[in-house]
Amino acid sequence: MLAGTGTQPTGVACKSPQTQVSEIESYISRNGMQIGRIWLDIEPTSGECNAWNIGSSANTALARQYASIIRASSYNWGVYANGNQWSDMFGSRSVDIASDLPLWAVQFDRQPGVNTVTTFMGGWTTAYAKQYWLDTTLCGGGVDLNSFLG
Numbered sequence: 001m002l003a004g005t006g007t008q009p010t011g012v013a014c015k016s017p018q019t020q021v022s023e024i025e026s027y028i029s030r031n032g033m034q035i036g037r038i039w040l041d042i043e044p045t046s047g048e049c050n051a052w053n054i055g056s057s058a059n060t061a062l063a064r065q066y067a068s069i070i071r072a073s074s075y076n077w078g079v080y081a082n083g084n085q086w087s088d089m090f091g092s093r094s095v096d097i098a099s100d101l102p103l104w105a106v107q108f109d110r111q112p113g114v115n116t117v118t119t120f121m122g123g124w125t126t127a128y129a130k131q132y133w134l135d136t137t138l139c140g141g142g143v144d145l146n147s148f149l150g
Contacts, residue, residue, distance in 0.1 A: 002041040003066050004049030014049035017066045025075055039080040039104055040066055042097070044089060056091030063090070067098035078102035078128055086121040099123030104146075106131045112147045 001024050006014050015023070028035050042063060044052040052059050070077040079101050087093050105117045105127040117127040133145035 001038060002043075002045065003051050003063070004045075004047075005051045005062060006049050006054070008048045017062070017069055021066070021069045021073065025073060028075070035075065037076045037078050037102070038070075039078050040070055040098075042066075042079055042081045042089070043085055043106075052085075052089045056089065056095075059089050060091070060095055060097070063097040067101070070101070071098075078104055080104040080106070080129075080131075081122070082106035083119040083121040090122075093121040094123070095121075096123035102128035104129035104131065108132065108134050112145065114147050114149050116147075 001020065003017070003020070004014055005017065008014060024038065027033075028038075042052070044050060051062055054062070067079075079098050081103065083093065083105065086095070090097070099122055103120075103124045103126070105119065105124075107117055107119050107130055109116070110133050112130075112132055114127050114130050116132070117130050120127075129146055129148040131144055131146045135142060136145060137143070138145075
């Protein structure tokens, strides 16, 4: 789930964090989907409702709000994030948003294996998953390559 907030170009407010989380969880439940883990995507985007352009203090408060909501969920959640973007969003690599949740780390070094993650941020010292190759082709389609534990 790509986290976002703010106002759309049409002037319509983007959905609150609670509404976004509730809607994705309701969709999963209504459709009988078996989901092992939902990932909260914390990274800046150029699209509408981009949450991470409101200043480091407000970004931190918003990310912690999302973290609080997903911790209270009956679903298993984790955080997908790129250490290279963390300082720009939160003012420092050391800002801890949700280090108690599993991390899907982005480290584009083309080396598979979760144990090869060397770039941490936000209090994490281990990763659950690693995205190691961006925009490659597999079976005729564009994909990103990832490694996961277990």
